[in-house]
Amino acid sequence: MAIAQVGPGDEGGSRRLALTDEDKDGRDLFVQWCKQAGCSITIDDLGNIFARRPGEDNSLPPIVSGSHLDTQPHGGKFDGIYGVLAALEVIRTLNDNKITTQAPMEIVMWTNEEGSRFAPAMIASGVFAGLFSKEFAYSREDSDGLTLVDELKRIGYLGEQVCGDHPIGALFEAHIEQGPILEANKHQIGVVIGGQGQRWFDVTLKGQDSHAGSTPMVGRRDALVAASELIQAIQRIAYDQAPHGVATVGEISVSPNSRNTIPGEVFLSVDIRNPSDGVLSEMHDALETVIAHIRETHRVSVDCKEIWHCPPVIFDQKCVSAVRNAAVTANYSHQDIVSGAGHDACQVCRVVPTAMIFVPCEEGLSHNEQENAEPADLEAGCNVLLHAMLEMAG
Amino acid sequence: MAIAQVGPGDEGGSRRLALTDEDKDGRDLFVQWCKQAGCSITIDDLGNIFARRPGEDNSLPPIVSGSHLDTQPHGGKFDGIYGVLAALEVIRTLNDNKITTQAPMEIVMWTNEEGSRFAPAMIASGVFAGLFSKEFAYSREDSDGLTLVDELKRIGYLGEQVCGDHPIGALFEAHIEQGPILEANKHQIGVVIGGQGQRWFDVTLKGQDSHAGSTPMVGRRDALVAASELIQAIQRIAYDQAPHGVATVGEISVSPNSRNTIPGEVFLSVDIRNPSDGVLSEMHDALETVIAHIRETHRVSVDCKEIWHCPPVIFDQKCVSAVRNAAVTANYSHQDIVSGAGHDACQVCRVVPTAMIFVPCEEGLSHNEQENAEPADLEAGCNVLLHAMLEMAG
Secondary structure: OOHHHOOEOOOOOEOOOOOOHHHHHHHHHHHHHHHHOOOEEEEEOOOOEEEEEOOOOOOOOOEEEEEEOOOOOOEOOOOOHHHHHHHHHHHHHHHHOOOOOOOOEEEEEEOOOOOOOOOOOOHHHHHHOOOOOHHHHHHOEOOOOOEHHHHHHHOOOOOOEOOOOOOOOEEEEEEEOOOOHHHHHOOOEEEEEEEOEEEEEEEEEEOOOEEOOOOOOOOOOOHHHHHHHHHHHHHHHHHOOOOOOEEEOOOEEEEOOOOOEEOOEEEEEEEEEEOOHHHHHHHHHHHHHHHHHHHHHHOOEEEEEEEEEEOOEEOOHHHHHHHHHHHHHOOOOEEEEEEOOOOHHHHHOOOOOEEEEEEOOHHHOOOOOOOOOOHHHHHHHHHHHHHHHHHHHO | OOHHHOOEOOOOOEOOOOOOHHHHHHHHHHHHHHHHOOOEEEEEOOOOEEEEEOOOOOOOOOEEEEEEOOOOOOEOOOOOHHHHHHHHHHHHHHHHOOOOOOOOEEEEEEOOOOOOOOOOOOHHHHHHOOOOOHHHHHHOEOOOOOEHHHHHHHOOOOOOEOOOOOOOOEEEEEEEOOOOHHHHHOOOEEEEEEEOEEEEEEEEEEOOOEEOOOOOOOOOOOHHHHHHHHHHHHHHHHHOOOOOOEEEOOOEEEEOOOOOEEOOEEEEEEEEEEOOHHHHHHHHHHHHHHHHHHHHHHOOEEEEEEEEEEOOEEOOHHHHHHHHHHHHHOOOOEEEEEEOOOOHHHHHOOOOOEEEEEEOOHHHOOOOOOOOOOHHHHHHHHHHHHHHHHHHHO
């Protein structure tokens, strides 16, 4: 609740876009809390922060847990930051109980998970996992043309360690589910066995600007009408792969965006997700078919460029078992679940043994200022995280 | 082509914004040409210019024709100025042929038709018709805060006659069509029977922001999906009133406009036009019916607010017949047409018997420096104007 006030939203949530002043203030507070818990801080050259609690054998790679601190423009109080603070709570609990683990333990905070200021999402964990180059990440621009690297420097979080060089023995990430499944099944813990694949597309439709009064309906080349048909078709593509397929148009802009001019150009984003890469390909094929049809019937050009392809991920058996064992030991009702959202853990799992822990959130609502979770469920998630980390750290 | 060089555009068109130095230079040249043609000049207190050629009976109200000299910022060489020079060509032709009409004839040039420097458009013809007060017109400001009245004074065109007091027996306005209909139908002359009515609406749809990955399709309250269905329905509403009904969504914005968040809110503009106010009402009713359906099926709130209602105008039967008769006499291919755009004639017709003559323009393109029209079509428009004015003037 204290950190939710750093970059407060207008309607009870948070607004801490990546590498803004609000992000910096959140980082400063997090670093202060970690130091108060006795941790030492390392920052890498993507701004990822590692806070270390030594173990008995500091030659062992640390057991790490964390998430992200940035939010959506209208973000909630739990998405990301819950996983960071759950890891801090684990450290504080070990301190309170004077427990020294065999391997060191660390809290991690990954830069720019949301991707709402700099696309794509999960960029710093992606560089860590070798999925993106540092140069690519550095050159990403926000809507004002500011680059990620300049903003990282500006807020003082461009560290020296090369991103990816930081050793990690195992990674856990606790997170709110951001969906309605655990709540519907009345389960406190989701044992996350993997994540959906996602593909992102930038679509630009070009027709012709013309006068809204003197241009008859027949003969118009209205890019927004074409786009609206595409949005409808994308819905059907997702419904055809129910219940696991989802598809979303989250961004749209039109030109010239004038009340009495037929829009000549539209940009929109497409996000499709499925646990199977084969089904994702089918959904993409269906998208291309629809686009070809729209090109012809609306006499608009349509450029569809894939800007990101994240294949489905399967988490590490041993880490997943550690989570499940912890839930059983603590006697929390639990179920296996596939993550619909992308998470930093879904990137890092390609190079580090990884698992995730989900807790329910109210009505599955997330990326929304009304996002909410129950203290008892958040506590259950922390306890499962503690025991899973202890199992791996010794 | 000579006057197009007064305030030349960068790409072959013209840039003569109302009451700028370029507008003054254009007016000076126009007045010089009128005087060379033997006309006397009267200027009213909105800067409208009347150039008079006496008739046999100068107690009769003059038969007047003209248009405007100002342009859009990236205007063409024909929009407005064609109608002013077509009227001058009529006067020169009468001089060349030593014809004296019964009633006097006049050329009119209306101030600030475009509205791109001082909003709203057609302001001086609107004052003439009693639709706006002089005080309202005088107080309009450009983007630098300069008022219309001060700029009128500055360029020396604040006349003494009270705007609206100038007698007019009948008014004709020749203009490029600014749409594709005449070109498509291979007709040289459009006999304009009136102007479309327009209604403008602001529509806001509110659903719920939520996560694009973890929110199943069923249960979403996606405001952009709802909006896309509305845009499709608005198309059908217009097509149901073909060929005269048109409807356009020119502006759209979504919130939070983030690639991986289901949009919770959408704003869009709706512009519907039809020559019949009754049909406009039917179109509005159909819009409300669709909105009610969308509210229910998408579980979104939809607020639809009318922000402007401009009733259709119907031109004077006798003036319209004079135009049609002239086209028949001269054996030009022609058709009746309704103006989709607003024109000075659509204002003045409320107080004076009025009609318009359209000529084709290339690909219907206007408000664009590439705007073009063929000399043969422009000549046809002048000939029709000559004969229509002669019929009315005697």
